[in-house]
Amino acid sequence: MPENQGKGRGKGILKTFFAVTGTVLLMAVVYLAAIMLQTPADGAAGSFVVEDEPETVTRMQPAQFSDAQSLAAQFGAPLPVVPSLLLRGQAGNTTHDGQNVRVASLQYEGLVVTAVRPASAAPLLLRSELSVSLVSDLTVLNHPAVLAARGGAKCVYFTGESAAYSVYTPQADEDAFLEVLKHMTWTK
Numbered sequence: 396m397p398e399n400q401g402k403g404r405g406k407g408i409l410k411t412f413f414a415v416t417g418t419v420l421l422m423a424v425v426y427l428a429a430i431m432l433q434t435p436a437d438g439a440a441g442s443f444v445v446e447d448e449p450e451t452v453t454r455m456q457p458a459q460f461s462d463a464q465s466l467a468a469q470f471g472a473p474l475p476v477v478p479s480l481l482l483r484g485q486a487g488n489t490t491h492d493g494q495n496v497r498v499a500s501l502q503y504e505g506l507v508v509t510a511v512r513p514a515s516a517a518p519l520l521l522r523s524e525l526s527v528s529l530v531s532d533l534t535v536l537n538h539p540a541v542l543a544a545r546g547g548a549k550c551v552y553f554t555g556e557s558a559a560y561s562v563y564t565p566q567a568d569e570d571a572f573l574e575v576l577k578h579m580t581w582t583k
Contacts, residue, residue, distance in 0.1 A: 451494070451495070452471070452488075452494070452495045452496060452497045452512055452513060453495065454488050454495055455469065455486065455487070455488060455497065457485065457486065457487035457488070458485065458486055458487075459483070459484070459485050460482075460483075460484040460485065460486070461482065461483065461484070462482070462484075463476045463482060463484065463501065463582040464582055466484040466485075466486055466499055466501065467499075467582050469486045469499075470486050470497055470499040470510060470512060470558075471497060471512060471557075472510070472512050472555070472556075472557045472558040473555065473558075473581040473582060474499060474501060474508070474510055474560075474581070474582055475501075475508055475510075475535070475536055475560055475562065475579045475580070475581060475582075476501060476508070476579065476580060476581075476582045477503055477506065477508075477575060477578060477579055478578070478580060479578065480503040480504060480506070481503065481504065482501055482502070482503060483501075483502045483503075484499065484500060484501045484502065485499070485500050485502075486498065486499045486500075489519065491511075491515070491516040491518070491519055492515075492516075494513070494515075494516075496511055496512065496513070496516040496519065497511070497512045498510070498511050498519070499511075505564055505565070505566070505567065506562065506563070506564050506567075506575065507562075507563045507564075508560065508561070508562050508563075509560070509561045509563070510558050510559070510560045510561075511558060511559050512557055512558040512559075513557065513558070514554050514555070514556075514557060514558055514559045516559065517552070517554060517559035520552060520559055520560070520561040521552070522543060522548075522550055522561075522563065524545060524548070525543035525544055525545050525548060525549075525550055526543060526544065526545055527541055527542070527543045528541075528542055528543070528544065533551065534553075535551055535553045535560075535562065535576050535579065536553070536555075536579055536580070536581060538553040538554065538555060539553065540552060540553040541553070544569070547564075547565070547566040547567060547568075548563070548564065548565050548566065549563070549564050549567055549569060549572045550562065550563040550564075551576065562575075562576060562579070
């Protein structure tokens with residue numbers, strides 16, 4: 396009798412093993428089928444990426460400024476400034492693709508910094524008369540930038556967290572222009 400009990404116990408263990416293995420395989424097949432049959436909309440719903448709502452910019456009265464802090468406060472985002480140069484600035488409104496856009500312009504002697512908010516309005520900054528050249532190591536205020544030039548006219552374009560910027564000079568040596576960019580800082 397003890398011999399038959401060992402055979403019965405062995406059969407019970409095998410049955411349990413095959414039942415567990417079968418269940419695991421069935422769960423794996425169901426999981427793979429669910430993944431393969433998932434639509435892109437289903438995947439987006441379970442995504443961990445949180446997309447920001449497009450920023451809405453309210454209209455404001457156009458205004459002139461002589462200090463960068465007041466201009467940045469009116470603009471609603473940090474602005475790149477050249478601390479050692481005298482500033483004249485203005486802020487106002489425009490539209491792009493049906494949305495309100497805030498525009499700020501900082502005018503220095505021989506240099507113009509323009510900013511738009513939201514950053515999606517960056518195409519408003521493009522100067523069609525300039526040719527864009529990709530310089531892989533060019534950064535402005537720790538943001539990757541693109542240089543556009545024709546003759547003595549130079550412009551760099553870059554984007555911050557909530558706004559897009561251009562720094563333009565109608566007549567400058569490239570080395571002198573890049574040196575001015577190194578001295579720029581953020582103001583709020």
